[in-house]
Amino acid sequence: MSTTTMTLAKAITAGLDKVLATNPKSLLIGEDIGRLGGVYRVTDGLIDSYGADRVIDSPLGEAGIIGTSIGMAIRGYSPIAEIQFDGFVFPAFNQITTQLAKMRARSEGRFGAPVVIRIPYGGGIGSIEHHSESPEALFAHTAGLRIMAPSNAHDAYWMIQQAAACQDPVIFFEPKRRYWLKGEVDTENPAADAFKAQVIRPGEDATIVTYGPLVPVALAAAEAAREDGRSVEVIDLRSVSPIDFDTITESVEKTGRLIVTHEAPTFGGIGGEIAARISERAFLSLEAPVIRVGGFHMPYPVAKVEEQYLPDIDKVLEALDRSFAY
Amino acid sequence: MTNTVHEPSEQALIQLLTPEGERRSHAEYDSYIQDVDAEMLRGFYRDMALTRRFDQEATALQRQGQLALWVPLRGQEAAQIGSGRATRPSDYIFPTYREHGVALTRNVDFPQMLRIFRGISNGGWDPRENNFHMYTMVLAAQMPHATGYAMGIQRDQAGWDAERLEKDGEAVVAYFGDGSSTEGEVHESMVFAASFNSPVVFFCQNNQWAISVPFHVQSKVPLADRAAGYGFPGIRVDGNDVLAVLAVTRWALERARRGEGPVLIEAVTYRMSAHTTADDPTKYRLDADEEAWVGRDPLARLEKHLRDNDLADELFFKQVAVDGDEMATRVRVEAMAFPDPELAQSFANVYAEAHPLIQEELKWHLEYEAGFADTTEEGAPR
Ligand SMILES: Cc1ncc(C[n+]2csc(CCOP(=O)(O)OP(=O)(O)O)c2C)c(N)n1
Numbered sequence: 140m141s142t143t144t145m146t147l148a149k150a151i152t153a154g155l156d157k158v159l160a161t162n163p164k165s166l167l168i169g170e171d172i173g174r175l176g177g178v179y180r181v182t183d184g185l186i187d188s189y190g191a192d193r194v195i196d197s198p199l200g201e202a203g204i205i206g207t208s209i210g211m212a213i214r215g216y217s218p219i220a221e222i223q224f225d226g227f228v229f230p231a232f233n234q235i236t237t238q239l240a241k242m243r244a245r246s247e248g249r250f251g252a253p254v255v256i257r258i259p260y261g262g263g264i265g266s267i268e269h270h271s272e273s274p275e276a277l278f279a280h281t282a283g284l285r286i287m288a289p290s291n292a293h294d295a296y297w298m299i300q301q302a303a304a305c306q307d308p309v310i311f312f313e314p315k316r317r318y319w320l321k322g323e324v325d326t327e328n329p330a331a332d333a334f335k336a337q338v339i340r341p342g343e344d345a346t347i348v349t350y351g352p353l354v355p356v357a358l359a360a361a362e363a364a365r366e367d368g369r370s371v372e373v374i375d376l377r378s379v380s381p382i383d384f385d386t387i388t389e390s391v392e393k394t395g396r397l398i399v400t401h402e403a404p405t406f407g408g409i410g411g412e413i414a415a416r417i418s419e420r421a422f423l424s425l426e427a428p429v430i431r432v433g434g435f436h437m438p439y440p441v442a443k444v445e446e447q448y449l450p451d452i453d454k455v456l457e458a459l460d461r462s463f464a465y
Numbered sequence: 466m467t468n469t470v471h472e473p474s475e476q477a478l479i480q481l482l483t484p485e486g487e488r489r490s491h492a493e494y495d496s497y498i499q500d501v502d503a504e505m506l507r508g509f510y511r512d513m514a515l516t517r518r519f520d521q522e523a524t525a526l527q528r529q530g531q532l533a534l535w536v537p538l539r540g541q542e543a544a545q546i547g548s549g550r551a552t553r554p555s556d557y558i559f560p561t562y563r564e565h566g567v568a569l570t571r572n573v574d575f576p577q578m579l580r581i582f583r584g585i586s587n588g589g590w591d592p593r594e595n596n597f598h599m600y601t602m603v604l605a606a607q608m609p610h611a612t613g614y615a616m617g618i619q620r621d622q623a624g625w626d627a628e629r630l631e632k633d634g635e636a637v638v639a640y641f642g643d644g645s646s647t648e649g650e651v652h653e654s655m656v657f658a659a660s661f662n663s664p665v666v667f668f669c670q671n672n673q674w675a676i677s678v679p680f681h682v683q684s685k686v687p688l689a690d691r692a693a694g695y696g697f698p699g700i701r702v703d704g705n706d707v708l709a710v711l712a713v714t715r716w717a718l719e720r721a722r723r724g725e726g727p728v729l730i731e732a733v734t735y736r737m738s739a740h741t742t743a744d745d746p747t748k749y750r751l752d753a754d755e756e757a758w759v760g761r762d763p764l765a766r767l768e769k770h771l772r773d774n775d776l777a778d779e780l781f782f783k784q785v786a787v788d789g790d791e792m793a794t795r796v797r798v799e800a801m802a803f804p805d806p807e808l809a810q811s812f813a814n815v816y817a818e819a820h821p822l823i824q825e826e827l828k829w830h831l832e833y834e835a836g837f838a839d840t841t842e843e844g845a846p847r
Contacts, residue, residue, distance in 0.1 A: 166620075192620060192623070197657070197660075198653075198656045198657055198660050200652075200653040200656060200657070202609060202649060202650050202653050203609050203612075203650075203653030203654065203656065203657045205609075206606070206608070206609020206610055206612070206613060206650060206653065206654065207609050207610075207612050207613030207616055207654075207657050208613060209609070209610050209613055210609060210610035210611060210612060210613020210614035210615070210616065210617065211613040211614065211616055211617045212613075213598075213610060213613070213614055213617075214557075214613070214614045214616075214617025214618065214621075215617065216617050216620070218613075230649070233603065233606065233650075234606065234609065234650075237603045237606060238601075238603070238606050238610070241587075243814055243815065243816070243817060244587065244811070244814045244815055245587045245588045245599055246588050246591075246592065246599060246814075247586060247587075247588050247814055248813055248814040249588075249591055249592070249593065250592075250593070251817050253817070282815050283815055283816065285816070305817075305818060306817035306818055307816045307817050307818055381820050381821050381822050382822075383821070384821070385821075
């Protein structure tokens with residue numbers, strides 16, 4: 140077994156390296172991803188190994204990055220595009236939703252545009268505006284796209300490779316505040332299917348579903364709850380579209396209680412979708428309503444108050460208390 | 466190439482055939498049409514006439530309620546046939562939604578094109594068969610795709626020498642309208658193409674109107690002038706002159722294939738009919754304006770040239786008319802006979818790989834529809 144300890148960021152670098160090495164049609168494109176190695180250095184060094192034609196420092200234009208990626212994909216290439224920050228994906232929103240997502244439907248299944256879009260996302264890093272957002276629900280609502288969000292180094296290493304191999308377009312949301320989180324990466328044994336959720340902590344009394352940056356929060360909350368005598372199961376969704384409802388349903392049928400937590404605003408978010416589906420699928424197993432713990436209905440607040448905005452251990456514990464109160 | 470001077474607004478309009486059908490010589494561009502003989506000229510006339518006839522038939526079908534909408538192109542035939550005939554089959558074309566004439570030059574069968582407007586398909590034809598991409602309804606969205614495709618070509622052709630590039634090199638043509646030139650994606654596609662020196666020809670049909678908004682609201686300078694800002698040549702051509710359009714597009718494509726980068730062509734033309742069948746041009750434009758452009762009709766111009774120079778006889782024009790009517794009948798019959806699609810099929814085209822939500826919803830849909838089927842078979846509810 141070849142297990143190495145890496146940060147989540149370096150695991151993505153290593154995964155990208157693997158993709159570039161094995162698929163000669165794959166290439167990276169984005170702002171500052173070449174010489175600089177990306178503002179988070181996720182593509183560091185790759186231009187030295189693969190050259191400027193495969194690690195493309197693009198002009199500054201998000202619609203251009205995604206639009207040209209679509210064109211390269213139509214030509215038979217497999218582009219992996221980087222959007223520098225979550226809040227800057229919107230100039231490319233049109234290309235992603237009206238073009239990328241629909242290429243397969245519009246060509247009547249003849250071809251798609253298997254582009255991967257990497258986006259560092261989420262808050263908790265004390266940054267300025269438009270550098271801390273969680274826009275996943277805006278894309279999850281669009282048919283034709285797949286959305287992944289790894290939470291640990293091992294998943295990150297494998298999921299970026301699975302995203303690159305996928306014949307559908309994938310938006311790969313990287314939890315930027317976990318970029319420096321170290322973990323064991325087994326480079327021989329692949330992670331599970333990227334579109335399957337994983338029970339990362341078994342429990343009997345309640346289930347917490349989350350993904351990306353909040354996974355450590357959910358685990359810590361479950362650990363704290365154990366001290367109160369509550370056995371809490373934690374599910375890492377890994378894929379935000381499609382959502383593995385089977386794994387959640389099975390868990391809720393066992394525990395009877397469900398908390399969904401994500402950084403994105405609660406209203407209209409992924410949590411609402413999970414709550415609705417689980418109510419349909421497991422109504423009779425539920426001992427309490429599904430409770431969502433997410434961001435408020437406001438633009439992401441300034442860094443000095445973001446700790447009050449972000450779901451944390453205490454907010455998840457409060458939600459568990461409410462659930463157990465039924 | 467010499468066409469790199471960009472005096473604002475004063476760029477000459479390249480013209481090789483006057484509105485009166487007279488051949489004008491041009492020091493630079495004549496060389497690009499030396500092979501054009503009488504037979505080819507008759508071919509261009511035929512292409513343009515068939516395109517116009519198709520447009521007329523589709524307009525009629527829309528009026529009869531057989532198409533949800535039609536996008537006429539009357540007046541733009543020379544811009545489309547001239548540019549389309551300048552391409553090689555291996556060049557890839559990204560059209561907007563009005564390129565029915567270009568489609569003809571790419572052997573897309575006309576009835577297939579009505580599938581979009583008849584509500585049967587959002588694509589219609591197989592883009593890979595003729596290197597003619599699907600129509601794009603979101604204005605300018607196809608522009609960066611064209612640049613990206615050209616970036617792919619560059620990678621495929623890496624290491625080719627000049628001779629091979631000249632012979633087998635591929636290029637891309639991206640069509641867009643004067644109104645679309647305002648969209649940000651046009652700008653980004655041009656910046657990317659310039660940055661990477663990609664083999665893409667940006668072909669604007671300036672038909673003077675973006676629905677009811679005239680060109681001068683979109684741009685204070687001729688569109689071709691903008692190319693200078695990106696660092697590649699821009700050229701204005703009489704879009705109603707099939708020879709001039711052919712010549713400049715060949716020039717641009719050859720240049721692109723040789724690795725000399727993008728070109729912006731502004732074909733100055735006029736949309737003689739409505740923007741779409743849902744439009745009412747009497748609300749925004751003057752009859753006098755329209756009449757002036759009727760005098761510059763691209764078909765009449767070539768017809769005059771052919772007749773005045775004894776390059777085609779009466780029989781030829783009669784035959785083209787007969788062939789046009791036959792084609793129109795075939796279009797009508799075939800388009801009317803397209804079966805309606807099944808919604809169930811749409812589920813199959815959302816994702817390439819298995820997707821649980823799609824599977825769940827398809828199953829529900831089929832069971833739901835099957836429930837109705839039973840009721841019909843057994844007759845009305847008891
Ligand atoms: C992004 C977008 N905005 C608006 C429209 C609606 N629309 C369709 S055609 C058109 C005018 C287009 O003008 P132009 O680009 O000059 O092309 P033309 O139709 O004249 O050939 C408008 C506003 C659209 N299809 N896409």
